[in-house]
Amino acid sequence: MRMEQLASRLTLKRAGNLVCSVCWRRYKRSSIVHQWSRYWITTRAQSPSSRPSSSLKGPAALGTQPTTPPITKKQFPSQLELRAVQRLDVLLEDCQEFLQKEVVPTEDTILDALKTCRKLSEYFRSVKDQPALSTIKPGGEAGNLLFLDADPADTQTASSRTLTPIAVGRMASSIAEEAMDKIAETIKRIAVDKNVYITSKVLQEVVDILCLLNRPESLAYIFILYSSKPVPKPNQRPLKYTKANPDRITAAIPLKVAERALDAAIKVQNLPLCLDIIEHTVSTKAYKRAKTLRGAFLPAVAVAMTPGAAYIVASRLAEMQEAMSTSMMTVIGTAGIITYIGTTSTLGFIAVATANDQMQRVTWQAGIHLRERLVREDERAFTDKVACAWGFADPRRRGEEEGPDWEALKELCGIRGMVLDNVELMEGME
Structure with a gap:
């Protein structure tokens, strides 16, 4: 028996x-x-009578x-998982097919493949986070995407099968883990391929998917490719590539994308990856130039328009007085208005550049220029976030951290003109 x-x-x-x-x-x-x-x-489509009599044949x-x-089909933990894996295999075949061609894929083609990867990633992530398949039903959002043409009989849950819920949960978690690895590998292959031009939309989609999969290990290298990868010319045979300038303004990584990548690296507790992401995003010349251009555009326009506006206002005011000549009053009024605007603007710039209320553990060293502080504020904020994630959460224990990682972080802050845990700025040390 x-x-x-x-x-x-x-x-x-x-x-x-x-x-x-x-x-x-x-x-x-x-x-x-x-x-x-x-x-x-x-x-x-096969009826039960047309199938083999033994399942071992x-x-x-x-x-x-x-x-x-x-x-x-009864031997799978769930038909949803089976159908999702089948669609993943189709996706892998399609990606391999268009990557092997000596053509430059369009942005829409790449985004379509990435959107499919996102849908599969969301589903497998839900299975990984909640492996008890008895609570995952085909009526959900992810199930509707992956189970559009299924029979009602195929949507049996684990409770109606011979497998126990614990065994089914472990099995589904293992399948989801392997599928997520395949998706992450596919994303990296797409980004690394020499014929794929990484646009800002493609970069954002790639970062979102890898962060969703909780596999950010290749993000720093993808950021390098985004800024320095040779650009293919699509209408030439054979294909030719132009060298990209990594210091151009368009090569700057968007701030929101960099923040998403840094949060994912902090989540997996990978300090070298965090430092690499900071190095290749907010610390690059391209990012600093882009921030300077965005931040200095409106002030430059205001400075250029100030003399003319001051002259017009002074000339109108000069016509309302009789103490001196109109020309003399216009000159004095123009000089006074320009002096007032210049003085208040300078004081405001100093106040903004020297503000440290947003700083928690990482501050600037004495002697760093105010302009450099403004341009590199995002770099300091990212380093501060990493220090808060690796240090003690209790403010009373700050300064007691030790270990090679903490010493390396402290040394890196010193090299970049920052101070980690400045004693003079600690609470009670004023």
């Missing part, structure tokens, strides 16, 4: 090895079954010649 029960649990066969459908372990081998997409799936009995033996 015990042997019959054991035999009934063995429902899969692959490469001569039996796999238990309850604990999902392979007999004669210790590894776990992977590569779900390689299994041959019996379709719903290969699909050759149906007149087909697949490379792997069949597996019935």
